Amino acid sequence: MNTLTPNTEKFIHDNFLLENDFSERLYHEFAASMPIIDYHCHLPPKEIAENHIYNNLTQIWINGDHYKWRAMRTFGIEEKYITGTAADHEKFSHWAKTVPYTLRNPLYHWTHLELKRYFDIDLLLNSSTANEIYTEATAKLQTTAYSCQSLIKKMNVRVVCTTEDPIDNLEHHRHIAKNGFGVKISTSFRPDKAILIADSNYNSYLDKLAEASGVDITTYQSLCDALYKRLDYFNANGCKLSDHGLSYIPYKTYTDTEIENIFQKRRANKTITVEEEEKFQTAILLYLCEQYHNLQWIQQFHLGALRNNNERMHRLLGPDTGWDSIGDYPQASTLSNFLNSLDSKDKLTKTILYNLNPSDNEVLASMIGNFNDGRTKGKIQFGSGWWFLDQKDGMTKQMNALSNMGLISCFIGMLTDSRSFLSYPRHEYFRRVLCNLFGKEMLKGEIPKDFDLVGQIVQDICYNNAKEYFNF
Template sequence: MAFIDERFLLESETAIRLYEEYAAPEPIFDYHCHLSPRQIAENRRFNDLFEIWLEGDHYKWRAMRANGEPERYCNGNAPPYEKFLAWARTVPHTLRNPLYHWTHLELQRYFGITELLDADSAPRIWEQANSILQNDLDVRGILQKFNVHTVGTTDDPADTLNYHAQIAASSLPTRVLPTFRPDPALRVDAPPSFNAWVDRLSRAANTQITSFKSFLDALEQRVLDFHAIGCRASDHGLDICFAEPCTDAQAAAIFTDAQIGHTATPEDHRRFASYILHFVGRLYAKHSWTMQLHLGALRNVNSRAKSIHGPDTGFDAMGGTAQLSALAKFLDKLEQDGSLPRTILYNSNPVENYAFATITGSFSAEGIPGKVQFGSGWWFMDQKEGIEWQLNALSNVNLLSRFVGMITDSRSFMSYPRHEYFRRVLCNLLGGEMEKGLLPNDEALVGNMVRNICFGNADRYFGLPERAGATMAGTVDINQG
C-alpha cells in the first residue's frame, strides 16, 4: 500500500466525505506566492527534477544542512544530480518533519510516484520524474493540472510589468496578477541599496525622483500601473510593524539625508518606515486593495552564512519581538483616517496566535465580512500542527467561516499540493468534531463552510477583475524597470 492514500490525514469517515465532496473539487486561489512571472509568461519547461524541486528551496537546504550534507549540495555548485542524491539521502531522516509529507505528496501528485524516496530509489525516481517533466509538464500544464484559478505573484514596484502584460494577453486560463511589495522603500537605514532602488523606481515610474515629494509620486504612479494590469493586493515582509509618529517635514529630511549617503538612526528608520507604510496604506484603501503584512520573522541569524550565501538562503528563524502594540496602533491610525484597507495579518510565532486573531476582530466594517484576516499558517507554521493551531485560534475568537484560506507562499511550481495538504487538515479537524458531537452532523452546513474557506471566500474578498486581458494590458506603461 502507498504511504499516501485517499485517507491521508483524514482520520474519520466524515472527514473523508468533507474532503472528497466539498474541498477537493474547489479550484485553487493562490493569492500569495513568489512564483516567477517570467517563467509563467515563457511557459518554462524544466529539464530535470532538480530544476523544479531543489533549485532555490531553502526548506530542503536547511534539512540537508541539519543532516550534515556539505554546502556544495545545498546552495553550492555541485551538479544537479548530485544535489538530488544528497536530498534523497536526507529524506529518510526527515520523518515527522513536514518535508517528509510534502516530498511524497508532491512525487505522487506530479509524477504518480508512490515509492518512498531514499538513496536506493533515487536513480529510478530521477529517471521517471525527468521523463514526465520533459514530455508532459511545463508551467502552464502544471497550473492546469492543479486547477489553479488565480495566482498572485510578489512584485517589486521597480520591477517591469512586461511579463504580466504578456500573461494577461495570452490564452492562459489561470488569472496571474502582480502583488505590490514596496519593502525597499523603507530602507533608509541602508543608503547604498536604498538609493540604487530609488533609481530603479525612477525608471519604472518614468519620472525623475529629485525630492521626497517626487519619491512619493513615483510610488503612487506604480500603484496606478499595477492596478491597471489587475493588481488588487500588496504585501509587506516586516520584522516588526512600524507605528512611530512622523511629520511630512521629518520624513522629507530623513529621505534627503539617505540620498546623500547618511544612514538613518534606528529611531529615524522607524519613523520613516511608519510614514511610508501609512502613505501606501491610504493608497491601498483608495483603490480597494488588500494589504498583506507578514510579520515577526527573525532573519539571517547566522551572519557568517549570510555573508557567504546572501539573504533568503535558509538561515532565518521564528521571531519573538514584541510588536502587537505597534501593529494595533498602525491599523488604528489608518482606521481613524477612514483608510484601513482589507488586511491580512500573518504571524510567524504561535505564541502570538490568539493576540493576532483578536486584533483582527477589533477592526470590522459593515458589508465586508472578515475585513481584517488572520492569515494562514506561515513559513515555519505551514505544517499540520501549525495549521491546526491557526485554525483553532481563529475559530475561538473570530469567524472561521469567513477565513480566506491557504496560500503556497512558495517560489516552487512543485508546491500546489500544499493546498491539498491544508484542505485535508481542515476537513480532518471539522470531521472529527462532527463525529464527536462538537459540531452539527450536517454535512451540507459544514461542507459549505469548507467550500468557502478553500476558494469562495478569497474569490469574493479580493474583488479581482474578471480577467486581465489584452485591452487592459495595453493601458499600462510597459517599462524595463
C-alpha cells in the same frame, strides 16, 4: 502509467491525514474538487510566460527551495551538493539520502504528496529508490504535459498572484494576459525596499525606482510621487494586492518636517537612528496604505521574520537561501495604532495579517475583530499559517485561534507562498488538515453532524471566501 512498482504499502493514500468517516466525507465530497486561488506566491512569472520545461527533477524541485536546503545542511550535506557546483543528479541523490531523516518534519509529507500528485509515484524516496524516481520524474518533466503552465492547470488552479517589486515592468504578466492561458496570473505590489530606509542599499534602490517611474527622487514628496506612479502602473496591469514582509509594523508620531529631514539625511548617506527609521517607515507605510484604499486593493502584512542571521553565509549566498528564523518582536500595540490611524480616516482597506511567531496567534486572531466594521465579510483576515507555520501543527493552531476569537467560517484559506511549481499539493494538505479538524469535532458531537452546514463552510474556506474576497 507509472512504471515503478512500490514494495511497501502506499504512504499517500485516499484518506491520508483523515482520521474518521466524518473527516473523509468532508474532504472527498466537499473539499477535494474545489478550485485553488493562490493569492500569494513567489513563482517566477517569466517561466510561466515562456511555458518553461525543466530539464530534470532537481531543477524544478530542489533548486531555490530553502526548506530542503536547511534540512540537507542539518543532515550534514556539503554545500556543493545543495547550492554549489555538483551535478543535478548528485544534488538529487543527496536530497534523497536526507528525506528518510526528515520524518515528522512537514518536508516528509510534502515530498511524498508531490511525488504522488504530479508523477503518480508511490515509492518512498530514499537512497535505494532515488535513481528510479529521478529517472521517471525527469522523463515526464521533459514533455509538454509537465510545462509550467500544464503543472498549474493540473492542480485546478484558477488564480495565481506572484510578488513583484515596484520597479518591475510586468512584461511577463503582460505577455501572459495578451496571449491567454486560462489561469489568471496577477501580481502583488511589494515596496519594502522603498520602506526599509536603514538598508545599506537604500539609495541605490531609489535610483532604480527613479528610473522606473520617471521621477527624480530628491525629496520625500518625490519619493511618494514615484511610488504613486508605480502603483498606477501596477493597477493598470491588473494588480489588486500589495504585500509587505516586515519584522513588525512600526508606529511613531512625526511631523512632515521631520520626515523630510530624515529622508535628506539618509539620501546624503548619513546614519539614521532607530527612532528616525521608525518615524519614516510609519509615514511611508501610512501613505501607501491610504493609496491602497483609494485603489480598492487588498493589503497583506507578513510579520515576524528574523532574516539573514548567518552573516558569513549571507555574504556567500545572498538572501532567501535558508538563514532566516522566527523573531520575537512586539506586535500588538504598534499594529493596533497603525490600523487605527488608517481606520480613523476611513482609509483602512481589506487587510490580511500573517504572523511567523506562533505566540502571536491569539494577538492577531483578536486584533482582526477590532477593525471588522460590518461593511465587508471578513474585511480584516488572520492569514493562514505562514513559512515555518505552514504545516499540520501550525495550521491547526492558527485555525483554532481564529475559531476561538473570530469566525473561521469567513476565513479565506490557504496559499503556497512558494517558488516551486510543484507546491500546489500544499492546498490539498491544508484541506485535509481542515477537514480532519472539523471531522473530529463532528465525531465527538462538538459541532453538528450536519454535512450541509459543515460541508458548505469547508467549501467556503477552501475557495468561495477567497473568490468573494479578492473578486478576481
